[in-house]
Structure formats: structure tokens, C-alpha cells
Amino acid sequence: MRVIVTGGAGFIGSHLVSRLIRLGHEVLVIDNFSTGIRSSVLQQLDVLELDLSSPEFVNKLPKGDFDAICHLAAQSAGSVSADNPLYDLQANAMSTLLLSRWCIEKGISRFLYASSMVTYGNTDKSPVSEDQLCLPRSYYGVSKLTSEHYLRLGALEGLKPTSFRMFSVYGPGQDLENVRQGMVSIYLSYMLRGVEVPVTGSFERFRDFIYIDDVVDAWISALNLSSTPQLVYNIGSGSGTTVRELLMLLLQTLDLSSDYPICEMTGSDNDQFGLYADINNIRNDLDWVPNTDLSEGLRLMYEWAAKIL
Template sequence: MKVLVTGGAGFIGSHVAEYLIQYGHETVIVDNFQTGKKNFVPLQAKLIEMDINSPMLETVIALEKPEIVIHLAAQIDVAVSIKDPIYDAEQNIVATIRLLDYCQKYHVKKVIFSSSCAVYGETEDSSITESFPVNPLSFYGLSKATSEKYIQLTSTLQQLPYTILRYANVYGPRQSIIGEGGVVSVFFGKMLNGETPVIFGDGEQTRDFVYVKDVAQANLLAINKGDNEIINIGTDTKTSVNELLSKIMSISSVQIAPITMPAREGDIQHSRLDNTKAFTVLGWKPSFDIQTGLEETFSYYKVISEYQKGVD
């Protein structure tokens, strides 16, 4: 199938593009390199450097005629969303509405949307199903929740099928140091540079860390399954930030005591996603446990760090 991936030069998008190509899909990427990188894009993908807010996006969709659109391009920084909610809404809500309009106009068969566990807001220290109330604590979470509603109403009014994937904290190779799962890349960066890691709050806040290759696989499965469904993509396993740091220290064989700072605005205390629906609807379950995923991630950052030290 022909698949257009917005944000395909980014952390998750580039892994999605790799899987698409591996499974024989013709892949077109639209990215403005806000945070993404040209060298993340697989050579076999067609790369169009463009802001998704550009009116030229309509021409791209009209000419490329993708059957599937996987929409990942977004402003992903919670802190930015709180500082500048208008910018966040333009990037995450208005750009999504425009994209949906083009998709229905040019007969795209399905939109797959990258949403987030941030839509749930504060939860108990328990596993959250998709029916848990949506009550975001940041404008980023609100922009994802609002986009979900636009996608659902567009589907009802204009028969544009969708699958909404609500990711837990994604981590893995190519992640930048911002974003929801960024703590993994930040900690590995600190260890490899011999710097002191910072823990916000008491470090007992827990997250559900899902490996990026598993997230890419979920997107691939959603091409043919899960029409008009909202689906959690997580491991249903909790790891505290303190536990994460100790795993990262052990994997990187570096021990540096962290310093602590006050908890950040908009950060949730606990987050863990029930993934029963992902299995029943998509046939998806995570293939990587946190230890394996972290080891693979460390190998990537080690190579990058050694290369950079060689260049400096």
C-alpha cells in the first residue's frame, strides 16, 4: 500500500517508516525537521521537506494519493505546551484538522493517529483501560484529546476510518532528550558523558516504558485492523524513575548519584496502560521487555557517543 507518514523523520516516525518499507509498503514522508533528522529517514522512502501547516500539503496529498496516512508530526514537549498553548494548538490540533480535511477530500482510506497516555491525566497506581476518563493535565494532553475528537467526528460525518493509538512512554534509539519518554535518552546521555542525572520529585513516580519498535509494529498492524478504535499501546508494566536510573547505570556500567529537583508542572505521578484491547483488536503485544529494550538503546547511544568523541 502507499502510506504517507507525517513526522517520519522523527524518533517514532523513522522506525515506523523502516517497518513500512520492510513490509513492502510504498512510503512517503512529510517532515519539516523541527526535531526530526534527514539521516533518520530510510533511503527507500520518498522524503518531502514540508511543514504540515503549509497549504502545499494539500497538493502533496492530491498528487501522492496515499491510501493510508500515519500522522505523527506534532509539538511533543509538555513544557512548551504549557508555556505556549496557542502554538501547541496550532501544531497539534489545527494542523490535524487540516490534514483530515485533505484526507477525506482525496479519498485516503484510513488515518492512523499517534495519541498519548497524557490524555488520561492523573491516574491511580493501576492499569488504565481505554474507557478511563480523559482528563489531561497539560495543553499537550488536551491537544491530543481534542485531535482524537476531531478524528472521530470527521469519521462520523465524512466516513474517514481511523485508528487512534495512545502510546505510553516510548523509548529507544534516535529519541531526543525532550518528550514523554525522553528520560531514557537523557539518563543514557548523562551516563555516557559522566554527568550527574537529575530526578524531578522523589523518583517514585512510575511510567510504562514501551520500546519504539513495538510502537512501530502497532502502527503497521493498524493499517489493516482496528478501524475506528482507540487503542492503548503500552506494556502494562510499571517502572519508577529511580528503578529506571538504576537499570541504566547497571547497563552502562557507570554509577553517578543523581541530584533531585522539584516535580515539574504537568507531570503525572503514575501511568500504566492496559494492553488487552491492543491484543484482541490488533493482535499486538510488546515483544521487548524493558531490560532488552534498554540494552538495545544503550548500544545505539554508545556508538553515537563514541563517534562524536572521535569527531571532537
């Protein structure tokens, strides 16, 4: 299978690219390398350096035949989207619209999209299922939900999209230097440096943490199908973990004292308080279940981080 992966130099994208290569697929990576890393794997592949926030990118897309596209390129931090909502719209929603139109014109029907749990906004209901009313609280969430709707319309013209509302993905390869995105990687980074951990928001907030290998398993399962029964699926563990519980698990993983300095700070109004995924649909339709519990995933991530720092 010939597959285009946008955002293939990023955290999730690079893991997906590596798995596709191991499975024998031919991969073209598209990335602007604003946050992605030019890994040793990418150096062996065809890589097209493009900025998908610029509408002219469609004129530079490849001419060959492809079987599918996995669209992960995005501005993916909620706090950054508040700083520059226009760029967020261009990098996320506009790029998805133009890329989906290009696929329809070229006859590339299979389109997998990296959406997010932030589309739901705050809800009193957990686990949250895909039919829950979406009221995002950030520009980032709006751009992701808008992209889903563009793909829904594309499906009326022959596109076969699957959007994944990914919950809090973590694991080896996350950017430990980026303290604006990724709760696990942020807290781990501070602890590895031996400095106080600033927590923006209540310790009682909760998230659904899902290990990177499990996420890639779901993408591969969908890619192996010509289409999926539903257009949108949650990818999560199916359970919630409070910030307090996560911090304690990290301290145990790093063998740090329970009185390690942690400071609770005022959070953002745009932040979700908490939700976790209902994964019944993806379990039934894709025969997918997560295999890595949080304790094991944190151990694997710490072992990786300790080697690179």
C-alpha cells in the same frame, strides 16, 4: 500500499518508515525537520518538507492516490507546550483537523494517529483502560485529546481512524541532545556524559516504558486492517516502573556504581505522577503483545548510543 507518514523524520516516525520500506510499501514522508533527522533512509524516499502548524500546508499536499496516512508530526513535549500553547494547538490539533478533512475530500479513509498517554492526566487507577475519563494536565495533552475527537467526528463521514495512546516510548534513535523530552533518553544522556543526573520530580513517580520496535509492530498490525473495532488503543507494556527503578536499571546497564550522582529536583505541576496501560483491547483486537522487556530494551538502546557518541 502507498502510505503518507507525517513526522517521518522523527524518532517513532523514522522507525515506522524503515519498517514500511522493508515490507515493500511505497512511502511519502512529510516533515518540517525542526527536530527530525535527514537519515540515509529518507535520502532514498520522496520527502515533502512542510510545516503542518501553518494552515496553508493543505495546499501543498500531494495530488496522487494514497491508501493510508500515519500522522505522527507534532509538537510532542509537554514542557514546550506550556511555553507556547498556541503553537501546540496549531501543530497538533489544527494539523490533525485539516489533514483529516483533506483525507475525507480525497477518499483516503485509513488514518492512523499518534496520540499519547498524557490524555489521561492524573488518575488513581492503573492499569488505565481506554474508557477512562480523560482530564489532561497539559496543553499538549489537551491538543492530543482534541485531535482524537476530531478523528471521531471524521469517522462519521467515512474516515477510518485509529488513535494510539502511546505510553513512554524509548529505544535507539531517540534524540540524546534533547533533555526536555523522553525520560529514558534524558537520563541515559547524562550518564553517558558522566555528569550528575537531574531528576525533576519524585523518584517514586512511575511510567509504562515500551520499546520502539514493539510500538511499530502495533502500527503495522493496525495498518494491515481496513479499520479497527475501536477508535482508540493504548500502546504500552502493561506494567509500571518507578523512576528509581529505571535509574537503577540504567546504572546496571552502563555498569556504573549505585552511588552515581543523581539529584532529585522539584517537578512540574503539569507532570503526571504515574500510570500504566491496560493493553487488553489491543491484544484482543490486533493480536499484539510487547516482546521486549525493559532490561533488554535498555541494553539495546545503550549499545546503539555507545556507537554514536
